[in-house]
Amino acid sequence: MGDQATGGAGPGLGSAEASDPAAATTPGKARTKRRMPFWQEAPVLVVVALALALLIKTFLVQAFVIPSGSMMNTLGIGNRVVVDKLTPHLGSGPSRGEVVVFHDPSDWLGDEPAQKSSGNPAVRGVRSALGWIGLLPSPDEKDLIKRVIAVGGDTVSCQGTGPVYVNGKPLDEPYLYPGATPCGDRNFGPLTVPAGSIWVMGDHRNDSRDSRYHMDEPGGGSVPVDKVIGRAMVVVWPVGSWKTLPIPDTFARTGIGSHPAGTP
Template sequence: MDTEAKHTERDRSSSPDAGEEEEGSRSVRASRLLRGARLAGISWRRAGALGLVCTVLVLLFSHFVVQPFQIPSSSMEPTLQVGDRLLVNKLAYGSGSGPQRGDVVVFDGTGSFVREGVAENPVSAVTRGALAALGLAEPAETDFVKRVVGVGGDRVVCCDRGGRVEVNGVPVEESYLHPDDVPSEVPFDIVVPQGTLWVMGDHRSNSRDSRDHLGEPGGGMVPVDKVIGRADWIGWPVGRWTGLEGTDVFSRVPDRVPDDYVPDSGAQESGVPDSGVPKSGVPDSGVPKSGVPEPGRTPGGAHG
């Protein structure tokens, strides 16, 4: 009985049909594994292609519509903090409109804040540009973020008897300034040429802005066509998510300088000499007496 049972079991396991069935199951498993590997390869390729397409779309969106900018300095405190990621609206000034007084703008300072001809390694420039477009790197050394204080045709004077900046004869109460600052320790009296802007940082004692370039070609003015866009939102960090609302501190400023305007300059009465800048907005030859930068200022950027 035992011998017969063992023989039957041996015959059953070694039968040709059983071998074929086992071989067939191996083939099926191998086929399934191969098909799975092929599908996985296709999925990875599709995922890679999809990732590439998404990256290109983000870069295009960043280039033409909204671009993130990282804030590396304190020149715009308290409005903007070091490490903030701005979302800059590149469509803000379409249809013939231009920057308005009080706008926070990002601009290319080449030729106004930075001398022409400063070259960057092409490979590093492309890499940094791509990362900056995604908000993952600091902007170029030529990019700055400042607040517009004067537009084309404005006469901007500092300071009146109350220590305030005057625009077209109207003193401006700049509520956005850093609490430890005064509107300016450097007196100036300029007329902004058409097509340009007079810009200043909110942290006046720690901002390299139009005041620091009075004696240079261009007189510290930023051409409107160098404006990259208007800073409309803070997108990062999460705790700082907010929109940058416009300010109404310039609401009383007229569009043009009154014909009978005489600056209420406490600076000149206190013995501080006039800026040496004629009403044309073009500095006299040499550095104007008020165009000497404040000691201790640090470079700023979108930048300072």
Template sequence: MAESRRARRSLLRDSAIVVVAAVVIALVVKTFFFQAFSIPSGSMNNTLLKGDRVLVDKFSPWFGAEPARGDVVVFKDPGHWLDDTAEAPTPHNGVGAYVQNALSDIGLMPSADENYLIKRVIAVGGDTVSCRAGQPLRVNGVILHEPYLYPSATPCDDDAVGTVVVPAGDLWVMGDHRDDSADSRTQRLRGHGGGFVPVSDVVGRADVVVWPLSRWAALPEPDTFHQSGLSQPGDGILEPLALGALVVLTLGLALLYRRRRRVRRVRRTRGF
């Protein structure tokens, strides 16, 4: 009987250790590595649909990596971008909001009241963007062939802004559904900071769609951004480091847990 109680206590203790370790891993991953975000609108159709969950790389920026042309990035609202738009977060109340925020704290769900947007980086600091009605989008004079555009969308017919030079330290971002995206063009016309997004406001690059499972897909930089005169040597080399660090962390914790169990078994065998 005593041995049975001891076995139950050991099982409960081991289960608690597993749960605590899982929460610690989730917190570390959310803080330093990856975080899930929900797509709030149709501005990135059909690359991303409303309700999709994407996993955002927060690790690479710790090593100085900055967003590159073609990246899909999540960023904080630079100021009034979410006013009167379909991308504003829907308020939640009651138990549902409490549960969602609790899961958000460990990175399993996005926050119920987060003020973030997701767009594609079209140009970085120092680039010249040409966005004119009836013409293709150009960056530094190079035409962008944009296979990711929503089928019925035009590159610049809506909210054409002419020629824009992106300041150093800023980004020019646009949605893939150009006719339904309040992006840098719209914000420039509204007078919101020239329509630019400070690099410091970027949370990270969206690397993969993780939910629903039927929509699972990676989000690589399109080939059009690798044209001569546009490519940025060294872009993306830190993403494998992020994945590698996550694997090392998980394996390290697993090994420590196995070693703890092995030591406990040896002590029980020897009567300690």
């Protein structure tokens, strides 16, 4: 008789289970862990989502809006493009034929306007916040988008009605805006692109203030590679304009060369 513990937990049950009537009546059943209330869980999920969005914007991809007609008809005003930012982080320089987004190297946007923000302060604030984390193109971005024509060490020129020559080879440029000439209204070269730089031109040569218009500045109109944000890969908006942006075949011609920017 003395071996029986009156009011005890019984064989195999600890004091915690003994104090829970439900556990006591169902030996061996695992207790369900209480879930965090939604009002507490939601802010955590929002913070995690924003952190991931910011991480993606910083190192992987980012959306940009096209503010001008300098890349028509490849890119129209108001088009949204997704830019690959990972490749530059891995040390791969821009290649000829790529469409790239880059920071304004020396007040080029004094010639070509950037995107304008909405006049509504509330809308502008929301757009700025979403642009900062990469969910929308930044409404106050001061970046440009052009096509890489030549890279560091290349010789590039264009006279009269063209064509553009890279390392002595003429380019076939079917992407040019209808009616635009390869040289536009600016003859140049032959000149050598400095190492670590790129020579850029818009596809609408008659409406693009690109490398041709900045030859009297440091660098001779070339853009330093460290100013490049990334390569535009695809047009995502508007839906009817969706398309990829591959490198045109003319840049793969034998004799033009294959070295990336910065490796003459």
